[in-house]
Amino acid sequence: MRIAMVAGEASGDLLASHLMRALRVHLPDVQFFGIGGPRMEAEGFDSWWSAERLAVNGIVDVLFRYRELLGIRNGLVKRLRAEPPDLFIGIDAPDFNLGLEEKLRKSGIPTAHYVSPTIWAWRGKRVFKIKRAADCVLCLFPFEPVLFEKHGVRAHFVGHPLADEFPLKPDREAARELLGIPKAPKVVALLPGSRNGEVSRLADDFVATARILHERHPELRFVVPLVTRATRHLFEEAIRRADAQELPIRILFGHSREAMTAADAVLVASGTATLEAALLKRPMVIAYRLASLSYHIIKRLAYLPYVGLPNILGREFLVPEFIQDAVNPAAMADAIEKWLNDRTACEALAERFDAIHHELRQDNAARAAEALLPLLRRR
Structure with missing residues (x-):
């Protein structure tokens, strides 16, 4: 199996590294590649671009770096279409990943989006873009799947990694x-x-x-x-x-x-x-x-x-x-x-x-x- 991933920022890098380890329990020979950070690379990820290239803070920052980010996304689409993976997983970074997932899904590549965009907080109409982009959404919070299921989007509550990591009684x-x-x-x-x-x-x-x-x-x-x-x-x-x-x-x-x-x-x-x-x-x-x-x-x-x-x-x-x-x-x-x-x-x-x-x-x-x-x- 060949799985492509894109993770932006440190939080996405951490989530993806844990997911890679869990997938290897079921698929020992799976290959991972795309855009990732140091934690993913430590798990054997082949990073074509650094995750740091996707790190932006706020709408204004996105606008200033729009051409650079668009160039990276177009280059990634071209490469993944030429060598289709068995699955593409976009980890967070919805402004970058959803458009990428939509293009790949139209090309017949199964797609998943890990970390629900905050449609419950703002930009609720993104649910329609998510429906076009992802075969399923992995949600960190328990109230999120029902919001997607209302629109016919497969969604799964998978819990939050920090809740697993932190002790119930801090010392x-x-x-x-x-x-x-x-x-x-x-x-x-x-x-x-x-x-x-x-x-x-x-x-x-x-x-x-x-x-x-x-x-x-x-x-x-x-x-x-x-x-x-x-x-x-x-x-x-x-x-x-x-x-x-x-x-x-x-x-x-x-x-x-x-x-x-x-x-x-x-x-x-x-x-x-x-x-x-x-x-x-x-x-x-x-x-x-x-x-x-x-x-x-x-x-x-x-x-x-x-x-x-x-x-x-x-x-x-x-x-x-x-x-x-x-x-x-x-x-x-x-x-x-x-x-x-x-x-x-x-x-x-x-x-x-x-x-x-x-x-x-x-x-x-x-x-x-x-x-x-x-x-x-x-x-």
Whole structure:
């Protein structure tokens, strides 16, 4: 069997690497190729282009790089039509993958889309494009398949890989010991994002929030896990701009999970990190800013009153959100302080997060592989 894949960004690379391993249980000699990242390559993936070439943030970024992305997609279509795989799997990156899947499916190549586009949040009409593009959709969240089935699209809930990976009961003491954090002081983790644009738009407000909290609670400590030298530099510049070198802020290279596990509360940019914080049963406050044009386009097309994954999964505002112009250090400091002072509310929130964790814990990779086997058996 020959399976083509396209994964964009680190999250898609991780999902695809786990899926490759699970498929090999059923197909030991299967070959994988297309566009992937280092985790996929470590599993034997033949990467024709790097996944980094597909990494974009927001509509404006897509517009600036449209010609480059279109050239990659056209080149991939031509090559896959010349040497048809037994299955094509697009992992996330819907703006790139759905058009690619539609072209390949018209050529007789079975296609699957792994990670449902957020038709429940905005751009719901994409369901019609998905229907043309994919023979089946693999969904990470339990409420998604019914939305597709209404339109005659085969969809399977396969659970979320992070729910399998994260322990049901996180060990705060072990995380603090690993990071060298004393047991006594309360800790707030600051996660301003993984991309340069995210950090540049939020760093000043996160530093200002930390300053307000420290003025009210001098014993507080702050940890800031950042994944690249560039994002670390951006956050350090924000500290210098605020003349806040006296704040007890410790910047970490990576270790975001340990930082959140060790924390009493988390201030976090909207994205996958909010789901990680929920799986770690941590009270949080969510903040986010987009480029102005991207935000106004998305706002006009949005269906839900919330953007954070914990609130979407809970179908209510389980945790506060501060989005775009609502990002305000004083208000965010107040929201963090409420979590720090209300143990009963934190325990009730942890119970809700525990229920979400159990619902998403489905042995994701194995279920995804089993959902794809019928498409391969046809070949």
